[in-house]
Amino acid sequence: MTRSVPQSKSAWRDIAMRTVLAILGGYAFTYAFTAALARLLPLAPVDALIVATLPSYLVYTVAVLWAFAARSLRQAWYCALLALPLALIGFWPQLMERIG
């Protein structure tokens, strides 16, 4: 069932891309997700910190699985790209300070 030996060069490239997307893209997504969640939770900062961080390992797991489960490479990218808007929410005050 498992294809253990990649048949061609393009298969290798596909695997390499997905691995990078899973590890780095997945972490970026998780990081941004956690920051946004911590920002949005209506709790004291201390509590928001813990409540947002504890589930992050499950979020990362799902992101890694997504990178390998996605039908195409393009779909695998979606998760990593979602990090941008999420980071915008999470670091909104810092961004406003930088601009204003």
Added chain:
Amino acid sequence: MKKQSFTQSMAWLHTWGGLLLGWLLFAIFLTGTLAVFDKEIDGWMRPEVPAYTGSQQDALQRAVDFLQVRHPNAPSWNINLPTERSSNLSVSTGEQRRGGGQLLDPTTGEPITARETAGGGFFFRFHFTLNMPRTIGIWIVGVAAMAMLVALISGIVIHKKIFKDFFTFRPGKGQRSWLDAHNASGVLLLPFHLMITYTGLVIFFLLYMPAAVDALYAGDRQAAIDDLRGGAVAQRAARAGAVNPPMADVPLAPLGPILTQAEAAMGPVGGLSIQNPVRSGARIEVRPVLGNRIELTKGRSMSFDGVSGAVLRAPDDSRPSLLTQRVMAGLHFAQFGGYPMRWLYWLCGMVSCGMIATGLVHFCIKRRRKYAEQSPASRRFHRLVESLNLAAVVGLSLACIGLLWANRLLPMQLPQRGDWEVRVFFIVWAAGLAHALWRPSLRGWVEQLVLLALLCLGLPVLSLATTSEVPWTDPVRLWLELTCVAMGAALLWLARKVALRAAVAQPAPRRAAMKLKEMHS
């Protein structure tokens, strides 16, 4: 891996992720399982410390008497008390709190010199730092733990027949049996595997995932931690400001009631420190042993006035969110529930190790025939994986038991003896790898398993030959050695199983040649 079904892609990920990080994960799980009994192993490694069954209060009095004679003018005393799990009574002066210090005989109060040893703490440290610089090690172990989580979830996905597999075991059927063993151990203890992996990550949660700290505290982790501990920090700061200059000599408050009071508030006590001992302004801080409850309470303590014996500060409670994190960390540390819980964790940990090991072995067995028909490069790859499997599973186990043998066999006066024990650990592991690369796969497994079994079975003999005490005077030592013998017997049985298979699997011409030889002799 183009155009595959969801299950297929998950199977691919499970196979390759599991293989590449399985070697590391086995090392983490095995040392972690041994670390469940770190204090007991530590006791075994310091046979000079006599077993202590008396009360903590008596031991404390002896420590204070010793300090009063030897260090009457020290700015502070630290005392680590013997507990249910350890007979160590140690004292030190000054700021140093953990490790080191002077060991005392808890029954007589006389100083004793124990051998220098890496101690049972080695397995604990290796479990989360791999004996590397702390931060690097923690990150590598974190990556492995994430891979474990991914492997577990993808493993569940590829098991549609999860309930059926629960009851399926077909022993003696080669490849099928290895897969069954992997599935059964995986499914049976799935909650444990998930719990131990996830809570392991939670221990260093702010280090691995600092996003919320960066967003809400501008990346200042210390500020976040201070905020988390809230009350305790404020109190500590207030105390730092109000240091009374020590004055006249005043006797210490009676320690018995203080110990009883602290125990009532926090559970069994692990140690205490006394600021300005035997002077006015004396202050006693009592620490509980780690984990009287599920919550992991590092740095928890209760303060008493050292002259009047009055309570200065009650132990502070965690806020609910922090309590959640600490309970998760506590579930990983397994310091609650006493010995029954400890044995349960040990058994579950061993099953986890078995699951990882059978998974690694299954990878090779499933592909043996396939690789044999392919190019020399893939045959070489297969051979390398087989060797690494052997070195990672049995080689590491050899290194662990080798550390215990080194503890008894290295010369007592060897400088930096503890470091040498660790060196022996790594030398044995490297030798295991060299042997695995050199010997044919199944033969290599048999030889290393037999050696491992013999080292386990021989441990009580070695201990008897090198120490003056007999094992049954010390229940902890007795249990450790009995467990080793039981494991040795199980390993011997396993070695026999593999040896039978090795005989079958031997290439036909060689077998014929051997038969010929037998006939001639």
